[in-house]
Amino acid sequence: MSKRESFKLSAVAVLVANACAMSSMAQAEDASPIVADKVGVVSTTPLPSLGVPLEQVPASIQLITGPQMTKQRSVTIADYLQNNIAGVNVNDTQNNPFQPDISFRGYSASPLLGTPQGLSVYVDGVRVNEPFGDVVSWDLIPVNAISNMSLIPGSNPLFGLNTLGGALSLQTKNGRDNQGAALEASVGSWGRKTGSVEYGVLSDDGAVDFFITANSFREDGWRDYSPTDVRQMFAKVGWQNETSRLELSYTGADNDMIGNGLTPSDMLRTLGRDTILTRPDQTRNTMSFINLNGYHWFNDDVMLSGNVYFRHSNTRTLNGDGNDDVDDDEYLADCSVADDDEMEEACGGALNRSRARKESYGFNTQLSFNQNLFEKKNQFIVGFGYDEGKTSFSQSTEFGNLNASRGIDGIGEFNDEGDVKLTGRTRTWSLFATDTLSLNDFWHLTLSARYNYTTVKNRDKLEPSGPESLSGYHTYNRINPAIGLNFTPTKDWTFYGSYNEGSRAPTAIELGCANPDEPCKLPNAMAGDPPLKQVVAKTYEAGLRGNLAEDLRWTASVYRAQNTDDIQFIYANATNGMGYFDNVGKTRRMGFDTNLMGNQGDFNWTVGYSYIKATYESNMTLANEVNTSADNDVISVRKGDRLAGIPAHRLKFRGEYAITPQWSVGANVMMYSDQYAHGNENNKDQGEGAKLGGYTIVNLDTRYNFGNGWQLFAKAINIFDREYSSGGMIGESYFLANGAFDGGEDHRASLRAPGAPRAGWVGVRWEFGGPKN
Numbered sequence: 001m002s003k004r005e006s007f008k009l010s011a012v013a014v015l016v017a018n019a020c021a022m023s024s025m026a027q028a029e030d031a032s033p034i035v036a037d038k039v040g041v042v043s044t045t046p047l048p049s050l051g052v053p054l055e056q057v058p059a060s061i062q063l064i065t066g067p068q069m070t071k072q073r074s075v076t077i078a079d080y081l082q083n084n085i086a087g088v089n090v091n092d093t094q095n096n097p098f099q100p101d102i103s104f105r106g107y108s109a110s111p112l113l114g115t116p117q118g119l120s121v122y123v124d125g126v127r128v129n130e131p132f133g134d135v136v137s138w139d140l141i142p143v144n145a146i147s148n149m150s151l152i153p154g155s156n157p158l159f160g161l162n163t164l165g166g167a168l169s170l171q172t173k174n175g176r177d178n179q180g181a182a183l184e185a186s187v188g189s190w191g192r193k194t195g196s197v198e199y200g201v202l203s204d205d206g207a208v209d210f211f212i213t214a215n216s217f218r219e220d221g222w223r224d225y226s227p228t229d230v231r232q233m234f235a236k237v238g239w240q241n242e243t244s245r246l247e248l249s250y251t252g253a254d255n256d257m258i259g260n261g262l263t264p265s266d267m268l269r270t271l272g273r274d275t276i277l278t279r280p281d282q283t284r285n286t287m288s289f290i291n292l293n294g295y296h297w298f299n300d301d302v303m304l305s306g307n308v309y310f311r312h313s314n315t316r317t318l319n320g321d322g323n324d325d326v327d328d329d330e331y332l333a334d335c336s337v338a339d340d341d342e343m344e345e346a347c348g349g350a351l352n353r354s355r356a357r358k359e360s361y362g363f364n365t366q367l368s369f370n371q372n373l374f375e376k377k378n379q380f381i382v383g384f385g386y387d388e389g390k391t392s393f394s395q396s397t398e399f400g401n402l403n404a405s406r407g408i409d410g411i412g413e414f415n416d417e418g419d420v421k422l423t424g425r426t427r428t429w430s431l432f433a434t435d436t437l438s439l440n441d442f443w444h445l446t447l448s449a450r451y452n453y454t455t456v457k458n459r460d461k462l463e464p465s466g467p468e469s470l471s472g473y474h475t476y477n478r479i480n481p482a483i484g485l486n487f488t489p490t491k492d493w494t495f496y497g498s499y500n501e502g503s504r505a506p507t508a509i510e511l512g513c514a515n516p517d518e519p520c521k522l523p524n525a526m527a528g529d530p531p532l533k534q535v536v537a538k539t540y541e542a543g544l545r546g547n548l549a550e551d552l553r554w555t556a557s558v559y560r561a562q563n564t565d566d567i568q569f570i571y572a573n574a575t576n577g578m579g580y581f582d583n584v585g586k587t588r589r590m591g592f593d594t595n596l597m598g599n600q601g602d603f604n605w606t607v608g609y610s611y612i613k614a615t616y617e618s619n620m621t622l623a624n625e626v627n628t629s630a631d632n633d634v635i636s637v638r639k640g641d642r643l644a645g646i647p648a649h650r651l652k653f654r655g656e657y658a659i660t661p662q663w664s665v666g667a668n669v670m671m672y673s674d675q676y677a678h679g680n681e682n683n684k685d686q687g688e689g690a691k692l693g694g695y696t697i698v699n700l701d702t703r704y705n706f707g708n709g710w711q712l713f714a715k716a717i718n719i720f721d722r723e724y725s726s727g728g729m730i731g732e733s734y735f736l737a738n739g740a741f742d743g744g745e746d747h748r749a750s751l752r753a754p755g756a757p758r759a760g761w762v763g764v765r766w767e768f769g770g771p772k773n
Contacts, residue, residue, distance in 0.1 A: 045381060046158075047305045049381055050368045054494075057484075060153055060557040062150070062151040063148065063149075063151075066146050073713060075098070076138050076139070077138065082670070083670065083699065084608075086650055086651070087593050088103065090726055094260070095223055095226065095753060098139035102119075105166060105612060106612050110135060118162065119165055120163040122169045123291075124293055126289075126309045133507050133508075142213065144196050144215055145172050149168060153166045153541065153557070155480070155561065161454065162502075164502050164535060164563060175237075176202050179769075179770055180770030181767070182199075182709075183197055184197075186713075188759065188761030189760055192217075198213035199212055206240075208239050210236070212236075213233065215230075222274060224274055224275055224276050228256070229255065230255045231253065234251050236249040237249075243297045244294070245294070245296075258279075258281060261277070261753070262727075263751065263754070264737075266750075269737070271738070274757075276406070290311075292308045302367070302371075304365070304367055304368075305366055306365030309361060309363070310361045317352075320349060320352075333401065335347035335399060344399070347400060348402040349400040349408035352396075353395060354394065356391055359389070366432075382433040383432055394419075396418070398410045406735070420470070421460070422461065423458070423459045424507075425459075444486040445485055446486075447483055448482040452477060454476045456476075493547075495544045498539075499538070503535060503536045506533075510567060511532060537563050538561070551599050555593075557593050558592040559591065562587070569581055584616070584618065585617065587614070587615065587617060589614045590612070591610060591611045591612035592611055593610040604656045606653070607651075615641060616638070625732070627687075635684070644675070644681055648675075649672070649694075650671070653668070654666070667700050674693050675691070675694075679730030689730055690730060693725075697718050700719055701714065701715045708768075723754070725755060732748060
């Protein structure tokens with residue numbers, strides 16, 4: 001294989017693997033005819049490498065292409081994962097398509113501070129979990145810029161910090177492989193209007209390529225007062241010769257989103273499922289992200305790859321909430337007439353504002369060697385990296401009056417008790433290596449390890465020192481190992497087993513809100529920072545994949561993942577959402593995933609089932625005033641109690657039928673079992689909302705190609721208009737079922753995240769100016 005052929009193989013590794021091997025999402029329409037002597041190759045690190053044959057990878061990697069997401073009209077990456085990947089479910093706490101809480105095997109990647117994060121997300125080799133809380137802002141990743149993505153399960157140490165339950169590695173498009181232009185627009189339910197444009201070009205001499213895409217998404221939202229305006233762009237310029245390639249990319253976003261969150265179930269029944277609790281609940285995200293990637297082949301067997309990046313983003317939130325401290329006897333409909341020292345008890349509402357200015361930068365590099373060891377086939381990769389993130393965070397609380405629509409009108413008076421001005425800086429040095437040795441034609445051994453050294457420094461600008469200061473300095477380091485063994489008795493079957501360890505250092509916000517004596521209300525305030533231990537995950541996995549017949553493929557895997565010193569947000573009481581972060585001991589996720597894929601003529605299909613048992617493995621006591629089993633406002637969580645928000649059973653089906661060569665119709669069916677609500681961590685509450693019922697959702701999509709690059713498409717979701725809740729919490733509310741404010745009187749409430757009703761959209765796409773051959 002020449003150097004240039006080696007480059008092409010590495011650049012499209014996941015695409016080849018998707019067509020030739022085990023991807024549970026591969027559709028026959030996307031894949032070329034399978035040729036027996038072709039070998040799928042994947043990169044086993046976030047950076048491109050020479051690639052390892054897929055049958056030698058000891059993990060059930062799932063591979064998805066950009067065209068697959070486009071055909072299903074996926075709004076975000078999370079949207080596609082929710083509809084197609086069996087191990088994924090969504091707790092749609094914000095009820096906004098760009099702010100989902102994605103869970104894979106019981107580990108989350110969420111934009112919400114306070115959610116235990118356990119998945120790492122990479123874009124072109126750069127980890128994009130935010131430096132403040134490890135959250136993932138899905139709205140900052142334009143889906144039409146994605147060429148392909150890989151979902152890697154388990155606590156794989158090669159993917160660095162926060163890879164407790166898995167990693168999602170994304171590769172973006174370039175002008176070399178995406179030549180031509182396309183325009184797309186769609187309209188439909190909830191006042192949604194979308195538009196996008198993309199253009200790719202390759203220079204005549206083949207040395208320089210350029211790609212650019214931009215899109216706009218606007219809708220009124222299906223719930224009251226919930227508009228969203230998302231604008232994204234991506235551009236990349238590349239240069240290549242026989243032995244090297246350089247890519248410089250830019251990603252920008254300017255988004256204004258409303259996520260109205262949980263609402264009491266009695267209000268949903270009385271006022272309709274589109275009603276909200278209080279407003280506004282606004283998040284504004286802006287971002288500029290520059291990434292320089294480079295690859296160089298010293299020869300056909302040695303490759304150097306690396307990147308240097310800079311990422312700047314701003315997040316502003318404006319949340320209108322009921323005032324937790326209002327007193328029934330002191331409450332005034334217009335509290336602006338109250339004395340300054342009485343406003344805290346007289347005002348029915350509060351406007352909580354926060355701003356986070358985030359910068360992250362760093363570099364990563366690795367060397368890949370494809371050279372025999374002891375006369376046996378071997379690939380060795382060694383690399384190191386440095387990542388730094390800095391966040392300036394501030395918040396304030398303004399007293400306000402509740403209006404007729406449960407909005408908050410500020411009165412210009414502020415409560416300085418909740419003010420925060422904090423700067424958090426996180427630095428991580430890492431060194432990693434992995435080696436895959438073919439002991440013979442049937443057995444392949446993989447050994448990996450990564451060393452991380454992390455420092456977290458918080459600086460409190462309001463209280464630089466003292467018992468209430470947020471200032472602190474913490475260090476964490478650990479070597480995480482991994483071992484895997486593959487058995488490939490035939491070209492059609494692979495068996496594997498693996499053991500992996502991963503870790504996550506506490507983030508600045510967790511360390512800034514870790515004192516049980518000074519609980520905080522996220523994201524609105526923080527208090528002193530007793531040290532937290534880093535989370536360590538240990539995962540055992542075994543599985544197989546292979547071809548049952550020429551057009552029938554199967555994958556199956558079983559796993560057991562246990563976290564030690566798991567960090568969770570502990571609610572101090574159910575009335576005001578106050579709480580703190582703490583190490584809660586051990587938690588465990590164990591289960592299995594299986595997928596069956598096939599195609600019969602013009603019909604392509606895949607069905608996937610997953611089971612997960614997610615439990616606490618340590619006893620603990622939690623404050624809880626509304627759980628019916630509470631004793632003196634506390635509940636006892638015992639070893640074996642199920643974690644909240646994680647359905648045990650998930651079944652998904654995707655089918656697509658080509659009615660004619662030009663017209664195809666597809667369907668997605670998603671089935672979820674019931675789940676425990678947050679607040680019922682001991683699984684013993686007997687009141688309403690302690691457990692959320694399971695549900696089934698059916699979505700349809702279709703497209704018709706008119707020729708000359710023109711395509712008409714349509715999509716409909718929840719076609720049977722099923723009423724369901726994707727997540728929930730047992731809490732308290734100051735509002736009656738008719739939405740009226742009940743002064744300072746609170747009562748138990750089953751808070752729900754209602755699922756979206758039936759909706760549909762139609763659009764048109766025009767592709768033109770593609771390569772001549």
